[in-house]
Amino acid sequence: MPQKFHFISGLPRSGSTLLSALLLQNPRFHAGMTSPVGSLFTAMLQQFSAGSEFGAVLSKSQRQRLSRGLFESYYADQQDKEVIFDTNRLWCAKLPALLDLFPDAKIIACVRNVAWIMDSLERLYRANPYENTRLFNDDTERNTVASRVDTLAQRNRLVGFAWSALKEAYYGEQAKSVLVVDYDLLTQSPEQVLRLVYDFIGEPWFEHDFNNVQYDAPEFDQALGVSGLHRVRRKVGVEARRTILPPDLFRQYASLSFWEDGAGSEANVIRLRQDEKTK
Template sequence: MSSQFIFHCMSGLPRSGSTLLAAILRQNPSVQHAGITSPVLPMIVKISSIMVEGELTTEFNETQRKKLISGIINNYYSNKKAPLIGNIVFDNHRMWCTRLNLLDYIHPHSRVICCVRDPVWIINSFERIIQSDPLLGSRLIPIEHRGTLHERVEALLSSGGAFGYCWKAIREAFYSKFAKKLIIVDYDTLTKRPKETLMRLESILGIKHHIYDLNNIKFNDANKFDENLNTIGLHSVGKHIHSPSRCLTLPPDIVSRLAGCMFWRDPSENRENADIICDT
């Protein structure tokens, strides 16, 4: 399938640096777009369902299906007002980890950057930002589960929760036959050794090297998105990249439950050879 873009994706775990990484990558003149969650994949999935289910399936052949899917990608990004002139697009959606076969079908050479982080600190980060609103109004948590910290954590870890869904999705991708499409970027490695991380990422993707200004990071695209979730600051990015100061607010039983879950740090687990940018 032809495309006017070099198309890559971003996915992985929440609160793990994908917004920060996107904000940095868009400094590279080779990159046309990198941002927060896009509607591209949900649109593809909805259109695909029409083409493969029900009485209309006979109206589409394989060539038509590919052209229609390609059209969603090309038309969406053709209409974006990109400040840069590069031709590399990073489309961000957590669902890409569950659609690696689809991505391989439409863009065989595309890669998926998966940002990951110790689940203890992911849940801790969620809880801190939720508690920053004294009324606990974040729509990340169903209202009936906002009463206690344990209830909120259970909601986040649930099958459809903000963490639980992504955790299942990335494990599905990591152990699939398409795992070679993945580039795992560990949050701690990104924040502690950003220059080395970016150079490795550029090398894997074949992107022309750029000297990034890590003391002048700009990203103001997410305000409306965060307001819609009533979770202000969810995608906030600081001007400077740094390892965050950490204050654990989770009780020991939850920490114990989440500890030891960083499967990407165990070389024996990487059976399908995903690229992993991580300090071991």
């Protein structure tokens, strides 16, 4: 039986690694942190396109076979897994190609209040005070919390690109294939949220252990110079804390949660019921 492919995308520091760690508990599933497939797909697309040496001689069917073959070849070692979840923030910007290659695929987009994303990344930066990290290109970008946050918010950087790609998917013509999963809801009610994910992808429920979640990628994080970026706490739960961002920066980025407004989008969003919001 051919493997089913689904995709995890969305915003950084919004629960994609936690979600992958939970899905990985299911012996039928393969999931993990960001894979290189997105970068390989982008590089292949450049060779297909106008201006490349070979673009003119590749038919659409050849491009489709080569693209699908990339996914199948990369995951050839996971033949014992029936369902593959590939993670990359790029996928929200590539839905036309993804759903042409895999018409039944679903995209799970992890989101979080952008102010708390910035807070989380700033905490990681401060926790590594003897490392410049590869998140920033020079001292001008990394000098202060204001320059760091503004840099990350640019449309071609870690948070800004992911936010723009998510917005494209949320309002685009493939939005019905997108499920938006909020980090706060995932940590508050992991079983309820995960059951909705299973319903969305059409898979039978598996009993997960939310008190024994294991995932870490220290080598990858060390290469980025951001220790702890993909470390998941053992027990799923809410961690209440005070922000370390200045109030004006927090307010600026807290207003960017466009997915809270369902108008103009056919995307699926896991939301609190009105009676739960008052609890």
